Amino acid sequence: MKQAEFLHTVMPFKDKLFRLAKRLLVSTEEAEDAMQEVLLKLWTNKSKIATYRSVEAFAVTATKNYCLDRLRSKQAGNLKLVHSNYTDENTSLQRQLEARDSVSLMQEIMERLPEQQKIILQLRDVEQYEFEEISDMLDMNPTAVRVALSRARKTVREELIKKHNYGVG
Numbered sequence: 595m596k597q598a599e600f601l602h603t604v605m606p607f608k609d610k611l612f613r614l615a616k617r618l619l620v621s622t623e624e625a626e627d628a629m630q631e632v633l634l635k636l637w638t639n640k641s642k643i644a645t646y647r648s649v650e651a652f653a654v655t656a657t658k659n660y661c662l663d664r665l666r667s668k669q670a671g672n673l674k675l676v677h678s679n680y681t682d683e684n685t686s687l688q689r690q691l692e693a694r695d696s697v698s699l700m701q702e703i704m705e706r707l708p709e710q711q712k713i714i715l716q717l718r719d720v721e722q723y724e725f726e727e728i729s730d731m732l733d734m735n736p737t738a739v740r741v742a743l744s745r746a747r748k749t750v751r752e753e754l755i756k757k758h759n760y761g762v763g
Contacts, residue, residue, distance in 0.1 A: 595640040595705070600610045604636060610721050611657045617704070617716045618661035628664065632656045651731045654723075658713055683730065703753045711746035718743050 595603075611632055632653055636643065646652045667738035704712055713732065717723045718739075729736040 595643060598699055600637060600640055600643075603649055604633060604653070607653060608633070610650075613720060614654060614657050614713070614716055615661050617712065617720070618658070618709075619664060620701075620705070624664065627661050628657060631660055648727075648730070651727060654717070654731045655733075662709065697752070699757060700750075703750050707746050707749060707752075711742050711749070714739055714742045715746040715750070719747075 608629065612625055612629045615620060615628035617624050619740060635656060636649070636653060643649055704715065707715065710732075714728060717728045717731065718725070723731070725739050726735050728734075729739045732739065734742075
C-alpha cells in the first residue's frame with residue numbers, strides 16, 4: 595500500500611479518532627498523541643489493512659484501547675487537563691458564557707459516566723455510528739450497547755434536570 599492510498603483510506607475518519615481520544619483523555623495534546631500512535635500503528639501494519647473488515651472500526655478500537663491504557667498507566671496522573679471551547683466573535687458575552695457553561699456541564703456529566711457508557715455515548719450520539727458498528731468496535735452484543743447507551747442517556751438527562759431544577763449540581 596502506497597502513502598496516497600493509505601491517506602485516502604485513513605483521512606475520512608481521522609477526526610473521529612481525535613474526538614474519541616479527546617473525550618476519553620480530555621487533553622488536546624494527549625488526544626493528538628493518541629491519534630498519532632494509532633495512525634502510526636496503522637501505517638506500520640499497512641500490509642494487513644486489506645484483511646480488516648473495517649479499517650475504521652479497527653482504528654476506533656485501537657484508539658479506545660490506547661486511551662484506556664494511558665488512563666490506567668502511571669502517567670495518567672500527569673495528564674494535563676485542557677479544555678478549548680469554541681467561541682464566536684459575533685455572539686454576545688452572555689450567550690458565550692451560557693454556551694461555555696453548557697459545554698462544561700456536559701463534559702462534567704460525561705466524565706462521571708462509567709468508561710463503557712462514556713465511549714458508547716460518544717460513538718453513537720457524537721460520532722453517529724450505527725449500533726452494529728459500535729457492537730463490532732467494542733466486541734459487545736448489540737443489545738448490551740443499546741442498554742448501556744440508554745443508561746448513559748438517562749444519567750445525563752437526570753443530571754441535567756437536577757442542575758436546572760436546583761441550580762447547582
